[in-house]
Amino acid sequence: MKTFPMFLQMAGRRVVIAGGGEQAAQKARLILKTEANVTILAPQLDDELASLVAEGRVTHMTGPITPALFAETALVFVATGCPGADMALHTLAKAGGATVNVVDQPGLCDAITPSIVDRDPVVVAIGTEGTAPVLARQIKTKLEEVLEPRLGDLANLAGRLRNAAAARLAPRARRDLWRWVFNDAPRRVFASGAERDAAKMIKAAIETGEFGTRQEGSVSLVGAGPGAKDLITLRGVQRLQEADVIYYDRLLEPEILELARRDAERVYVGKAPGCHSWPQEKISQTLMAAAKRGQRVVRLKCGDPGIFGRSNEEMRPLKEAGVAVEVVPGVTAACAAAAAMGESLTERDEINTLTFSTGHLKNGYVVPEAVRDLKPGGCVALYMGVGAAADISDQLARSHRGIPLEVQIVANAQRPGQVTATCGVADIAATLAAHQITDTAILFIRWPLSVASAGVSTAPAPVALLA
């Protein structure tokens, strides 16, 4: 080890940043996370630094620079962006006895700034002694996934309760308590946003000395997104890594399951070709039994669990039975499909109403009312609509005759086999056939306001007269 990681006390100490541009602003942003008193030495400041001065968050000095300015500092950053000036400032700072970091000049650095994962007060610093900054960033990304955003607040809560725990529990029991807090239900409950419940749990455990004896099971309904492994949320990954058992659906890419713990049980509850899927009731009963055994259960669904995912049917019995249920949202197929086309779902002065609808109901394919009633400025994002394609064209020929609506099709958005196509309303079935799209597609049917105002027609013709 050529460098040694340490955490420096910063509260109330002086930090000097020499430079007034973007490099200096970057360092100021970093150091302002601490409680240090920051002084910027520069003849001129960029807009960001100038506003920090105006807010009173940093002090600005323009006068002549002498070694004395760098005395009594915790750290000095030299960040002018000009190698000659940096070198001269480095010499002055060293003459003042400072610990110096010169941006992009490792040879002149007494101290190197690490990659930081910040869950204040929990802070992880990653360094590679300048050998592999890309690796440091990769490690940072991995840790960002593993350490939930609220972890620092939980650590703060633990800090506030330390004295109470020390007063009531013996050292061994205390260690067990904190292990339970950071490994088990309190951490999970806290991460899900129920901070007060988590605090109550911990306080009760300190009070009674009882915790973790009966592990509470829970069910997280997790949206996996459209398929790509990096389009699930960090919270979703967290739940997968905590899960004892995962019940997953059709339309999930296997790589998403790789995010789970290796020893987690994986159960497929979707429809295999030629077979029936598990009935909703059986899924609910199975989830319930697992949670009651004390397992942490993930029910993984494609897209967002709350959009055409029958989540309520599955979760209602669990909630009625008092099982802890949490929903983790996901990127729904319509958003994934629009992004796949590089487009926006809504557009100012063009599309101001967006409807999510389905082309498949309990009894089979249907043309939803949202299609029939499409108005200027409207877009219907149609899920499960492939089987209804020909009927949709027939309907639109009757209800929107002569209006050049825009139809866009995205199959397998953000997963292998992605296909995008546009066509006219009469050609939906033919376009699907030409691209061999039989399943897993979103159809967008749009009536932009500019098309409506081009004077083609302004309102759908009454269905009854034309049908």
Ligand code: SAH
């Ligand atoms: N809960 C899911 C939707 C489930 S219904 C979500 O929020 O996305 C299943 C339908 O969603 C499919 O028939 C298809 O219309 C659509 N779908 C799901 N994943 C898709 C993807 N990757 N690309 C295009 N459509 C998709």
